[in-house]
Amino acid sequence: MAEKKETISMIAVLINLVLSAAKIAVGILSRSASVIAEGIHSGMDIITSVISFFGIKLAKKPVDKKHPYGHYKSEVIAGFLITIVLFLTSLWIIYGGITDFFTVKEIQVTYLTLGVMAASAVINELMARIKIHYGKNYESMALIADGQHSRIDVFVSAGVFAGLFLVRYWAHIDSLIAIAIGVYILIRSFFLGRETTDSLLDVTAGEEFEEKVRKLVEKEGIRLSGIRTQKLGPKVFAELKVELDPKLKVDQASKITKKLQQKLTGSLPELQYTVIQISTHDIKEEYYKPPIGEGFTWRGRMGGKALGPRGxxxxxxxxxxxxxxxxxxxxxxxxxxxxxxxxxxxxx
Ligand SMILES: [Zn+2]
Ligand SMILES: [Zn+2]
Structure with missing residues (x-):
């Protein structure tokens, strides 16, 4: 199944490659700064995907003499490299947008320009769905987060598409949208930098946060036998181990943890990914709350899929x-x- 995960990453890279080239080409043809910026943005996403694709490969390699801690560090270095590339690209796009704003020019929007941008929005939405679907199936946070990113890109493409209709009334809207895309990439580079630093330091969410979780679990009358948290930039991941009355049916146990999870995400907004292991019932409930849009729950088996059907x-x-x-x-x-x-x- 790891192969499938990589296949999806590879397909996403190829699709983005085509989209990126098409957007840059029609952007130049129609002299639209926003379409070109959006094409560069897709190009940046390719670099991010390729690095995370190789990241998956490296993480799979076993520990050896030269890499006593596994190949985790190379992912971190890759993370810093992307951060720098994203940062420089964003400055370049913003600078280009500002210069463009003061240049008198005529943007030529054709059906081809509109068609490419519409296709970009639709394809990104499809990719978001596929990535989130398989991310859930294979319990891959990286794939789910990538799908969430594609979903944001739908809005970026749609924004550029809408802008192409407005340039008729005010040509400068085009450079403003290009600047907005630059700012979006700039913000992403900051978040990525923080996430990379946090994962390098392997920081927890802190004693104070864990204490809050403990209190909330206690309030629900549930016994907490273990807690593990991790901070990644502004996000927090938490893994809880709880014990329930073994006489409870799985559905009842699941209902109780569902309520707990709602309490947790309701009172702790930074909590983005929660895993509740019910050790008495041998199941785990996972919950992911994206920064935009609705969250979703799914059920996994304790100990992952490695136990197989012969457990x-x-x-x-x-x-x-x-x-x-x-x-x-x-x-x-x-x-x-x-x-x-x-x-x-x-x-x-
Ligand atoms: Zn993107
Ligand atoms: Zn016996």
């Missing part, structure tokens, strides 16, 4: 094994031999 329950007393039924926690099963409580194999 089984074993008796703690006599060692008798029984197949694990999905959705039925091992802890609620009685041993067929001696009647004592069963446990999940390799995972208790």
């Amino acid at each position: 089984q329950c074993v008796c703690a007393e006599c060692g008798k094994a029984a197949p694990h039924k999905r959705g039925v926690p091992c802890t609620s099963m009685k041993c067929p031999e001696c009647g004592s409580r069963m446990k999940r194999e390799n995972n208790s």
Whole structure:
């Protein structure tokens, strides 16, 4: 499945390559600074995607003598490189936009210009959906975040598209939109820089934040047996381990954690990605709240997909094994031999 993740990244790169070239070409033909800026923006996205594509590859390589901590560091260096490239490009686009603003020129909007920009918006929306869909399936935060980025790009393309209709009334709107795209890339470069620094330092969200989470969990009457947080720029990821009454059905347990998750994201706006592991029920609920738009939940299995469908329950007393039924926690099963409580194999 890792291959599929990379295939999606590669397809996204190729599509952006075509979009970028098409936008720069029609932008030059119609002398539109905003269309050219949008083409450069897509070009920047290619660099980001390529680096994250190689990042995936590097992360998969095992630890060796030269890289005792794995290949994590190369991703961080790549992150800093993209930050610098994004920063310089944004300054260049903003500078170009300002110069353009004071130049008298006539923008020639053709059906081709409009068609390319409309296609750009539609294709970005499709890519956003595909990336988020597979990101959820393969539990890849990188892919989900990338999909979220594509969704923002839909608005950028749509903005340029709308601007092309307005240049008839006020030609300067074109350079203003180009400047706005430059500012958008500038902001992204700052966020990326902060995220890279945070991931390099591997910082948690802090004792104060974790204490707030503990209080909220307590208020819901849920037992918290573990918490892990990570700060990435303005975002916070949290992983909670909770224990519920083992007699509860999976759906009931899920309802309780869903309510908890809503309380958490409601009171802690910086919390973007929450994983709640219900150790008594062998399931985990994941929740992602994007900066724009609605969040979504999905259910994973504890220990990831590595356990496979052959996971089984074993008796703690006599060692008798029984197949694990999905959705039925091992802890609620009685041993067929001696009647004592069963446990999940390799995972208790
Ligand atoms: Zn973009
Ligand atoms: Zn037994």
